[in-house]
Structure formats: C-alpha cells, structure tokens
Amino acid sequence: MINRNFTQTAPELHLISTSPMDIPKLLSVSLAALPYLDYIHVRDKQLTAKDQLEVIQRMLESGIPLGKIVVNDRLDVALATRAANLHLAGHSLPVDAARPLAGGIRLGRSVHSVEEAVKAAADGADYCLFGHVYDSSSKPGLPGRGLAMLTATANACPVPVMAIGGIHPEQTxxxxxxxxxxxxxxxxxxxAPDPAEEAYAYRKAMQAxxxxxx
Incomplete structure (x- = not known):
C-alpha cells in the first residue's frame, strides 16, 4: 500500500555525505549550504550504528535540525534518534519490512530501474532516489543510466523521484x-569552493x- 502522508510541494535538494566520513567537512559544508538544503544524508557503509549515532549527535549540536537529517540504512539508529527521515539502500532492509516499524518516518529507497521504483512505492516508500543519471566519480567505470530512464521512472512511479549522479547546476x-x-x-x-553559492545555484535552477x- 502506497504511503501518501508526505506531499511534494517544491523541488528538494539533498546533500549526501562523503565516504569515508569526514565529520568536520560534513558539518562545515552542511552549515554553509543549510538555507538551501532540504535534507542531509548521513551515509557511510563503514559506520557502525554507534558511529552513525555520534555523527547525528554532532550535527544536532552544531545546529542542524533533526528534520533535515536523513539516517541512511540503519532503522535502529533512526528509531534511537527519533529521526524524521530514513533512507534504505539496496543492501538495507526491504521497504516492506521497515515500513511497519518506521511509523511516521519519511522513508526513501535507492532504485536503479522503473521496476525497482514501482515496487518500492508499492511496498511503502515515500520517495525513490534514482541513479546514477550521469557518469559520476562515485561510480567509476559505470556509465550513467541517462535522462530517458529517469523520465520513464518518474512517469511510472506514483511517489516522488529524486535524481542522483554527476548532476551539476547547469544540468539541474x-x-x-x-x-x-x-x-x-x-x-x-x-x-565546491563556496558550498553556499553552489547550493544556491542548484536551488535557483531547480526552482526555475x-x-x-x-
């Protein structure tokens, strides 16, 4: 059953943390760009639950609102921090297993095809993160899936689709x-030399x- 508790009223800008985690850099970039960011994902496959909890505590102490923080992969950490947002990767719990436990948490899922997106929505995801669209340094040797597949996924998926992968302001x-x-x-x-200025450029292009x- 599709969860429709979250409605899309404006385009969203998500920041995904680097791996390996660099907490001072994460905090500096996040705080600089914060006025233009909707969500900040704490993502690093090497982090233990305890490590991820500590990162989130540092973010909260620095003034980043809990509502903008997205816990990646770990439902237990999301519950422990009373997080508003959880994002599941391909190796994470299936959406239909996490959804009954996640309560009112906004639940996202990484997808790479139309079929994955449609299934994630049917299983209870509130949005899907599709990628990678363009060639990306995060995915060396793997060509981008392209705009045609993004379009097909967005058209078929009944919940909002976000895009990731090699996106610059001029492509937004x-x-x-x-x-x-x-x-x-x-x-x-x-x-970016100036994360705030770059985040503004993304936001301006998205809004237009x-x-x-x-």
Whole structure:
C-alpha cells in the first residue's frame, strides 16, 4: 500500500555525505549550504550504528535540525534518534519490512530501474532516489543510466523521484523537466569552493524548472 502522508510541494535538494566520513567537512559544508538544503544524508557503509549515532549527535549540536537529517540504512539508529527521515539502500532492509516499524518516518529507497521504483512505492516508500543519471566519480567505470530512464521512472512511479549522479547546476533544469522532484549531490557541494553559492545555484535552477512544469 502506497504511503501518501508526505506531499511534494517544491523541488528538494539533498546533500549526501562523503565516504569515508569526514565529520568536520560534513558539518562545515552542511552549515554553509543549510538555507538551501532540504535534507542531509548521513551515509557511510563503514559506520557502525554507534558511529552513525555520534555523527547525528554532532550535527544536532552544531545546529542542524533533526528534520533535515536523513539516517541512511540503519532503522535502529533512526528509531534511537527519533529521526524524521530514513533512507534504505539496496543492501538495507526491504521497504516492506521497515515500513511497519518506521511509523511516521519519511522513508526513501535507492532504485536503479522503473521496476525497482514501482515496487518500492508499492511496498511503502515515500520517495525513490534514482541513479546514477550521469557518469559520476562515485561510480567509476559505470556509465550513467541517462535522462530517458529517469523520465520513464518518474512517469511510472506514483511517489516522488529524486535524481542522483554527476548532476551539476547547469544540468539541474533538465533533470526536473524529466519529471524528477528533486536532486541529490555529493561532490557537487563537497568539492565546491563556496558550498553556499553552489547550493544556491542548484536551488535557483531547480526552482526555475519547477515553475516551468506547473
């Protein structure tokens, strides 16, 4: 059954943490770009539950709102921190196993095809993160899945689809026009000389394309 408790009213900008985790860098980039970010994902497969909990506590202490923090993979950490957001990867619990335990948590799922997105939505995901769209340094040697597959996924999926993978501000408009309802970035902000200025550029491009769609 599709969960429709969360409605999409504006395009979303997600920041995904780097791996291996660099907490000072995560905090500095997140705080600089915070006015333009909707969500910040704490993602590193090497982190233990205790480590992830400590990162989230550091984020909260630095002034990042809990509502903007997305716990990646670990349902136990999400419950322990009373998180508002949990994102499940391919190796995580299945959505239909996590959904009954997640209560009112906004639940996302990483997908790589139309079929995966449709199934995730049917199993209770509130949004899907599709990627990687373009060639990405995070996925060396793997070609991007392209705009046609993103469009097909967004058209078929009954919950919002976010896009990830090699997205720069100048490509953001076409991503939104393909039907995506947001984007997620890693190096686009972590390697930016001015993360706040770069986040603003993403936000401005998203908003312009979003208004064209309405």
């Amino acid at each position: 408009g076409e991503i939104i026009r393909c039907g995506a309802q947001g984007i997620a970035v890693i190096t686009g902000l972590f390697q 394309a979003w208004l064209e769609r309405r």
